[in-house]
Amino acid sequence: MAESGSAPVETRHRHDGRAWLERLLSALSVCATLACIVYVVNVPTYFDHPIFREQFFGLIYGLLFASGFLLFPAERGSRQRVPWYDLVLAAAGFAAGLNVTVMWPELVASPGVITPERVFFGVLAVLVVLELTRRAFGLPLVILVALFIFYARFSYLFPGILQGRGSTWSRVATFLYLDTGSMLGMVAMVMFGTVFAFMLFGAALFATGGGSFFTDLSLALMGGRRGGPAKVGVLGSALFGTLSGSASSNVVITGSITIPMMKRLGYRPAVAAAVEAVASTGGSLMPPVMGATAFVMAEFLSVPYREVALAALVPAILYYLMLFIFVDLEAGKQGLKGLPADQIPKLGAVLAGGWPYLAPLAVLIACLFYFYISPDLSALLGTLAVLALGLASAQRPSWRDLGEALTGTGRMMVEVGVIGAAAGLIIGSINLTGLGLLFSQILISASGGHLGLLLLLTALASAVLGMGMPVTASYIILAVLAAPALIEAGVSPMAAHMFILYFAMLSFLTPPVCVAVYIAATIAGSRPMETAFESMKMGLVAYLVPFLFVADDALLLAGTSLENVVAAVTGMLGFGVLAVAIQGYFTGPLGVGVRIVLAVAALFLVTHEWVYNAVGLAIAGAVLAWLWRGPSRVR
Template identity: 40%
Template sequence: MSEEKNLKEEVKEIDFNEIIAKYDRESAYRKVAGFTGRFISVLAILFSLFHLYTAFRGVLPAQIQRSVHLTFALVLAYLLYPAKSSMPKNKIHWSDICLAILGAIVGLYISFNYEALIYRAGEQTPLDIVIASLAILLVLEATRRVVGLPIVIIAGTFLLYAKFGPYMPGFLNHRGYSLSRIVSHMYYTTEGILGIPIGVSSTFIFLFILFGSFLDKTGIGKFFIDLANSIAGKAVGGPAKVSVLSSALTGTISGSSVANTVGTGSFTIPLMKSLGYKPEFAGAVEAAASTGGQIMPPIMGAAAFLMVEFIGVPYITIAKAAVIPAILYFTGVWIMVDLEARKTGLRGLKADQLPKFKKVMLQSGYLLLPIVAIVYFLMNGATPIKAALYGIIISVLAGAVRKETRLNLKMLMEALEAGAKSALGVAIACASAGIIVGTVTLTGLGLKLGNGLVTMAGGNLILTLIFTMITSLILGMGAPTTANYIITSTIAAPAIMKLGVPALAAHMFTFYFGIIADVTPPVALAAFAGSAIAGSDPLKTGINASKLAIAAFIIPYIFVMNPALLLINTTPIEIIQILATSLIGMFAVGVAVQGYFLTWVNKLFRIALFIGGLLCIDPGAYTDMIGIAIIAVIFTLQRVKSKKGEDIKNNNKGKPI
């Protein structure tokens, strides 16, 4: 009883909103009261209602749909996010109101002059140029406030490149463009700010974020935690496994690694610590599991919806391709958590502390209906827009089943408001990334950089992949997953494809490393959020999280070399074989990283197990046979050693990874 009391007191002392605001810039917005606060709430609700209307009645012409989306995003960004973090969070500075009004003017300018702009395409008036220039500046400043400075620097560099092309060295040289040509291309075409990224944000992404907001209001987050507890709570290292399972489930409705870490970690991290897990490991488990939520079908991170447009395949194709990699990722985290618990003797929770699976499902299982419905609609040919719309409607209906989850008018308005605010970061990041894409289309930079990347790697696929991975991880230090994916898929994915890799595998590669940047030191935002809750050293937590997420560093290389892992050109029998051998391989990799199975594993055997595991993960009859043979020999030797009594009790205490 005293343990439970101490746990509650520890949780109570943590300011979770402060942690989210610190490590997730998109959540660090103002909380304004009074008339101004109500005005902002109404704007946010109208933002959501606009998207629900266009989903129901049909999307407007591209430039109108996207410009209205941008208008709402700019106005709300300036009203919600202060110019400096030191400025008061409970009132709005007059300059921000002026910038919000300017945002409305430049955004609605296209809607009100749509036909005139089409007729004079390529012959913009001085007013058109002024408006376009203001739009670019407003987008960059909003990006600095909402997303961060790094992506602003990248976008600004690309704009300078468009202007000063004649002064660039070597293959980067181009003829250069006038200021009027650059700004008109960036704002009045569908290849710049109003290009594919914000097009996807204004349709698929916004609705799926809104869907997550409605689901959250029904209490599905608590249901996921209760469900995970009922399944894994009693197991060895139960709380850590609960963290893995609940984060995987929550990740299907949350597009933010940091928000997911803080949301489920507020429960799981203090619980892990109370049962003996070191703080660095507790924070790392939650960060690694929460980050993996973005690769978890059926509803993946926002960048997955961009992939739909970039490579021209149905969303369900991407979701199917992500199934085996996602299973391997979470299996890898689960295995290492299990081995860590066994080698350090950590127990699970007592049965009387846990909810019963049957009871949880009977009480709240109906909350899964919206997710099941979305999968059904996507698999039966519905567009992502319609699937998300139906999912929102069904989430409201499902919540009405019981009084505890029923959404009243106030909760519906809160869901609409929360969804709009959650979508701001993605919308602004997509607008800014559109500048980068616009420069690429205007100057042909994508092809030049792609060729340059291949040349620098000497035409070697592995080196090209390594350079792409490093680029993604560096971008991930300052750019959100969405912007990271847009940049790397524009520049690096074509280079990978040039070496004979299928488009889906090339884009999934950049997608994966854009996400895993959240747990990769030196800047690992999800791990830092986990460490803030755990009270641990941020860098050590990041290193632990990277080790736990080892699968995400391995699997992308495997599916690029052998796309069968993404279910490309495979039969059902082959799928079963790939899944079975890959799971064996993932277990071997986990043992190699942890250095423990039935007893301690020496360095030579760990290296052999790592190689054997990789061979099993790589789909192929010969690699599977060799890998299984290596693993079988070492595991047999481990069993013999264990039977002789050389187990964990006769060794020095193990060190958590």
């Protein structure tokens, strides 16, 4: 679920250390997991002793900060022992978090008061977050966070519209550390609540064997069809997206299986890697469980998460439909068949042995969309369903398996906590200076009031911020700085934030920094830039559909029932025809003229004017029917 630009914690270099270090890390991870569970369930209220949520945040931050310095070395690579300064930093990080837990009631009684103790712990917390951000995500994000902090301090020195009041270092440090508009605010609430709960759900489902079931189900459904391994990759990544919501994790988990299968069948390495990269990136955009950024988006919009998931449904279907058609046409073009029958599990046997794994997903979906339970509690109820399933199954998980699920969730939460804290520092700096309003005015002025140019500027900003930066951080910055300008220009809030979400996610596919592509290319042994080109071609719908749902938010299911159905159907037809035009293959190779005609028809189909839709449908239908009559006419 952590949508960072880095590889999962398990794939990164860690301190080798001694046995005591592993035990300490496990203890910290389990404590962080349990603290998040207690926060989500709000256990203290059941004992008539409620505590502030900021006290939970402080404790969780402290545990995650301490774990971070033990997990991530100061320099890339593996070491045989933990140096003394990392132990000191781990203790400092824990103290910075625990101080909030212990002192918060006193802080509430004297808000805004600046004391030496608060300044000291504020400076300590900011430095801890910056160093952990450098270790976990690299220098670019550290520089960006530092720029926002320096702007909060020295904004009075900036010229023109960027000039602000500025603040003292003491006020900046105290505000960033203790204000609920910074580290202890909305991002922490989402990360330690909803994002954590869904990560725990995925870890529990994997621990009980759910991962194997979804892999076998994908193989049984798609393995024998034309280009079977590629279709297994598409379906498998979509299914795994409901468990992890992380593009990087999806590539590692499913790509290690599907990419070698695709290569053995005859797919070019770059194409095999691109299929997996695009399919895995889409997992973070596919309801019911989207990436961590979608939960943050729901908080920005002040709407239930289910509304975000419903709005994302049609664009996600268009994304996977076009990708599926792409891989099918590629298989036809290359003459690739499905997997041999002896390599494909029987669908009946897979369902007979694994259908109970669908029950937790059914519980999750029912809680979210039928009973209207909050996402974090829905995910915990889904986790309880997973545990009940495990206890009732013949291959029940051991206590060790469950312990590893708790430990693994805690370790994955380290990156979530670090990116949440870094994003909190950015939001705090913006709130302290009022930069959000200023930047919106700059965007509107630069676009000259033209919505199309404003959208292009926002997309460009997303691409630039996405270079070497986690998706969540990129989204949060633009949600604060650019979304108000889009909304002021007449874009609906849901469409504005979904536009930013899509282009933030596309950093996984867009060069030069395209993490999902690099991971997939490494597995496939292909050239990264060639793989990136193939990925952008296959994922073209993700670059186009945001502009379409801004123009017609019926694609986000925001129109009447008829408008929603028409938008969905014409979108599916249009992007299907566009896939044929780009691939240059239908029943046989297509000439340039035919491809241009089909591309124009696709453009007419995806517009939101029914006259153009009718013309596009007539052209596409006539051309495809003509092509279907025989390969001799395809040129």
